[in-house]
Amino acid sequence: MTISVYVPAALSLLLAAISRIVVGRIAPTRAVVFVVAAMLCAAASTWGLVLLSATLLGDTSLVAEEASERGVQLQDPVPQLIGVTAAVLLVSGVFRVVRVLRARRATTQELRAVCSSCGTGELAVVALAAPHAFAVPGRPGRILVTRGLLSVLDGDERRVVLAHERAHLQSRHHWLRAATEVSAALNPVLIPVREAVAFLVERSADEHAAAVTGSRKLVAQALAKVALAGGADGDARAWSAALPFAGCGVSARVAALHSDPPRPEPLVPSSVLALGVATAIAAVQATIAFYQLVYWLWPT
Amino acid sequence: MGTRVSRSSRTPARRAAGELEAEVLAALWAADGPLTAARAREAVGGELAYNTVQTILVRLYEKGLIGRVADGRRHEYFAVKGAEELAAEQMQALLSRGRDRQAVLQRFATSLSVEDARLLQAMLRRRP
Structure with a gap:
C-alpha cells in the first residue's frame, strides 16, 4: 500500500496545529474554511481507515481461495496489526459520531421544549437565576434566555445578547459546529479544529452584535457581565476544564473586542x-x- | 458569515418590529415589577419613541405575552410567566446533563477561571 493512505492523518495533525496557532488572529468569518478543511480531513482519514481495514479481508478464506484459483500470489500490503488497529479506530469513530449526533438532537429537542413552555414569539425567557442565553435553531429559530441574564444587563447590553444570538441563527452556526463535531468524532486529531471553530463562531456573533449595536466596547461589557454573573456555575466549569486549550473562552473574546477589528488575511484561509x-x-x-491490489477480484 | 459590517460602526442599525418586541419583552422580564410605557422605554434604552414602545406593549399584550394592570389612567405592563415552573425545571434538567450534552450546548458565555474573573472585574471597573 502506498504512503498516501497515511497522508490524511498527517495533514490532520498539521491542520490541528495551524488552527491552534491562528485561531486568535484570524478574522472570525473565516471559520467556514476550517470547517471545510476539517470535513475533508475527516472524510479522507476515515476512508484511509476503511482501506487499511479492508486489507484484513485478504486473510479471509474466501479471498484466499479465490486468489489460489486464479493463481494470484497474495501478499499482505500492510502488517496485519495495522489493519486491526485501523478497524478498531474506524469502529470507535463511528460510535463517537452516533453519540455526538444523539447528543445534538436531544439537546436541540430539549431547548425547543423549554422554548415552547415559555410561550410564542422570538424571545423565550425562563425564570432561572443562572445567566444563560442560547440560540435555538428551528423554523423559525428562537432565542432562549434566563431571567438572571436579563436582570444583570441594561437595555443596550440586552440588545447585544439578542443580536449575538440572532447572528448564530441567521448564519446557521449550528451547522458549522455540527460539521466539526462530527469530523472530530471521526478523527480525534481534529479536536483542536472543532474548538477553534466553536470559538470563531462566537467571535463572529460578537462582531455582528457590535455592528448592530454600534459599539464593540458595549459587546465586551455585556459579555464580561454575563460571564462574571455565572462565575459560580460548577457544572459549566467541570466541562470547560476538559477543553484542549485555554484562552479561547470569554476573556479571549473580550480582549479581541477591545483590540482593533479583525482584518481578513487571504493567506491563512x-x-x-x-x-x-x-x-x-x-x-x-x-x-x-488499493484498487491495483485487488483488481484481479473483479470478473474480467 | 453573519458579520455583515456594512453599516457605519457608529450608527446603530434600525431595528425591525420583531426585534423591538424581543427587546421590550426582555426589559419587562428584567424589571422588578410592572412598568408603565414611559418606564419601559427607559428600561429598553436607546432612542426609541414613546409611541413606538406603547405600540409594541399593546401588541405584546394582544399576543398574550405580557399582562397589564390599570393604574389610574395609565397601564402598567408585566411579563406573563405562563408555564414558569415547567420551563425552569426543563432548563435545569438540560443544564445538568452529562458531558456529551454540555459539549454541544452553545453558550453565550462560558464560565471563567478565577484569574479571568479577576481580569474581567478590573475591566468593568475601568469602564463603568
Missing part, C-alpha cells in the same frame, strides 16, 4: 483550504493503490 484539498488528493491516490 487559502493555505488551510489547500491542505484540505491535498488530503482529498491523497485519499484518491490511496484508493487507486
Whole structure:
C-alpha cells in the first residue's frame, strides 16, 4: 500500500496545529474554511481507515481461495496489526459520531421544549437565576434566555445578547459546529479544529452584535457581565476544564473586542483550504493503490 | 458569515418590529415589577419613541405575552410567566446533563477561571 493512505492523518495533525496557532488572529468569518478543511480531513482519514481495514479481508478464506484459483500470489500490503488497529479506530469513530449526533438532537429537542413552555414569539425567557442565553435553531429559530441574564444587563447590553444570538441563527452556526463535531468524532486529531471553530463562531456573533449595536466596547461589557454573573456555575466549569486549550473562552473574546477589528488575511484561509484539498488528493491516490491490489477480484 | 459590517460602526442599525418586541419583552422580564410605557422605554434604552414602545406593549399584550394592570389612567405592563415552573425545571434538567450534552450546548458565555474573573472585574471597573 502506498504512503498516501497515511497522508490524511498527517495533514490532520498539521491542520490541528495551524488552527491552534491562528485561531486568535484570524478574522472570525473565516471559520467556514476550517470547517471545510476539517470535513475533508475527516472524510479522507476515515476512508484511509476503511482501506487499511479492508486489507484484513485478504486473510479471509474466501479471498484466499479465490486468489489460489486464479493463481494470484497474495501478499499482505500492510502488517496485519495495522489493519486491526485501523478497524478498531474506524469502529470507535463511528460510535463517537452516533453519540455526538444523539447528543445534538436531544439537546436541540430539549431547548425547543423549554422554548415552547415559555410561550410564542422570538424571545423565550425562563425564570432561572443562572445567566444563560442560547440560540435555538428551528423554523423559525428562537432565542432562549434566563431571567438572571436579563436582570444583570441594561437595555443596550440586552440588545447585544439578542443580536449575538440572532447572528448564530441567521448564519446557521449550528451547522458549522455540527460539521466539526462530527469530523472530530471521526478523527480525534481534529479536536483542536472543532474548538477553534466553536470559538470563531462566537467571535463572529460578537462582531455582528457590535455592528448592530454600534459599539464593540458595549459587546465586551455585556459579555464580561454575563460571564462574571455565572462565575459560580460548577457544572459549566467541570466541562470547560476538559477543553484542549485555554484562552479561547470569554476573556479571549473580550480582549479581541477591545483590540482593533479583525482584518481578513487571504493567506491563512487559502493555505488551510489547500491542505484540505491535498488530503482529498491523497485519499484518491490511496484508493487507486488499493484498487491495483485487488483488481484481479473483479470478473474480467 | 453573519458579520455583515456594512453599516457605519457608529450608527446603530434600525431595528425591525420583531426585534423591538424581543427587546421590550426582555426589559419587562428584567424589571422588578410592572412598568408603565414611559418606564419601559427607559428600561429598553436607546432612542426609541414613546409611541413606538406603547405600540409594541399593546401588541405584546394582544399576543398574550405580557399582562397589564390599570393604574389610574395609565397601564402598567408585566411579563406573563405562563408555564414558569415547567420551563425552569426543563432548563435545569438540560443544564445538568452529562458531558456529551454540555459539549454541544452553545453558550453565550462560558464560565471563567478565577484569574479571568479577576481580569474581567478590573475591566468593568475601568469602564463603568
